[in-house]
Amino acid sequence: MAAIQIIGTDFAAAHALEGLLARRRVRLQAGTGGPVAVLACSARHEAASGGAPGITALARAAGARAVVIVEEGADALAISGEMGGRLLRVALPRASGQPAHRDAALLMLADVLASQVSAMVAADAATGALIDLAARVARTDVTVFINGPTGSGKEVLARKVHEASRRAAAPFIAINCAAIPENMLEAILFGHEKGAFTGASGANKGIIRAAESGTLLLDEVSEMPMGLQSKLLRVLQERRVTPLGSQTEVPVDVRIIATSNRNMPEEVRARRFREDLWYRLNVFPLTTKPLCEREDDIPALAVSLLRRHCPADVALPLVTPEAMEVLLAHDWLGNVRELENVIQRALVLHEDSRITAADIVIDAVPQLPVRALHLAAV
Incomplete structure (x- = not known):
């Protein structure tokens, strides 16, 4: 199991993140020592102060392959990279009040961290069990x-x-x-x-x-x-x-x-x-099960696909709770491929860095006005 080290006692999202990462078979550990792939910290711990080492020194000492610096309580979700992607900055909005496995911002942060260790996207218990089984047979x-x-x-x-x-x-x-x-x-x-x-x-x-x-x-x-x-x-x-x-x-x-x-x-x-x-x-x-039988995977997959398909020059949008409910209510006969299509449509339709329920277009067939349909028939 991959491990992510976190520093900073003021990292308020740590407990929620621990649960989300555990579903993806990634361990979150505090302090130093142990196998470390990513070092995450809150923004106020970035610079050295009072004799304490800065994040660069801590990362080098821990053998971290990447550093993720999180600014909690931001006005909007934002992710930016430096040093060729080895240093990522995540501006994390305040909690939405949704459970962690439904909170789009927390899911996005978990995806950023887990992707650094190539963890498979998962949140449903059945998917986690499948990942465990695959890891055993891989040996x-x-x-x-x-x-x-x-x-x-x-x-x-x-x-x-x-x-x-x-x-x-x-x-x-x-x-x-x-x-x-x-x-x-x-x-x-x-x-x-x-x-x-x-x-x-x-x-x-x-x-x-x-x-x-x-x-x-x-x-x-x-x-x-x-x-x-x-x-x-x-x-x-x-x-x-x-x-x-x-x-x-x-x-x-x-x-x-x-x-x-x-x-x-x-x-x-x-x-x-x-x-x-x-x-x-x-x-x-x-x-592998159909997506409709692993409901908890839908939000995690949605934000992961959002990160994958969002153009580099476009601000990463946040999926609203109402939009997430629309995604959860669909039966997804096309499974992850259908979800991917819907997310790509939402990226085209969204405004103001938010994906709302109106941006979730499940039916891909364009709805023409009655007059246009009549003219097309003629």
């Missing part, structure tokens, strides 16, 4: 199968497994098995020799070998043609790849993570997916 080399609806964060979870594993310094390569034509997928996966087929003007080692010592993500593996499934099975069994046009097997050391949004036992029963391959892939199953 091993077993094959992982992630099942869940489209847009629910399967690839994000796969990346977190890779980043927490001993293979983190090696490549993480993802391929969408549904997006590549069948006649190209075999060559892309397994590689080919020069002249193996028309247009093969040179050799290519393929993405399985490109992921050597790292992790290969087979996204939507349930869409893989049956003919290739048997070849993939052999790779999993033998840990060897035979490129197209070659008679020589090449050993590979790669961890496989596969994902699908389908009911895999049903796919096996319908003979659309090989049963033996399914058992090879499903060594350690992880399941």
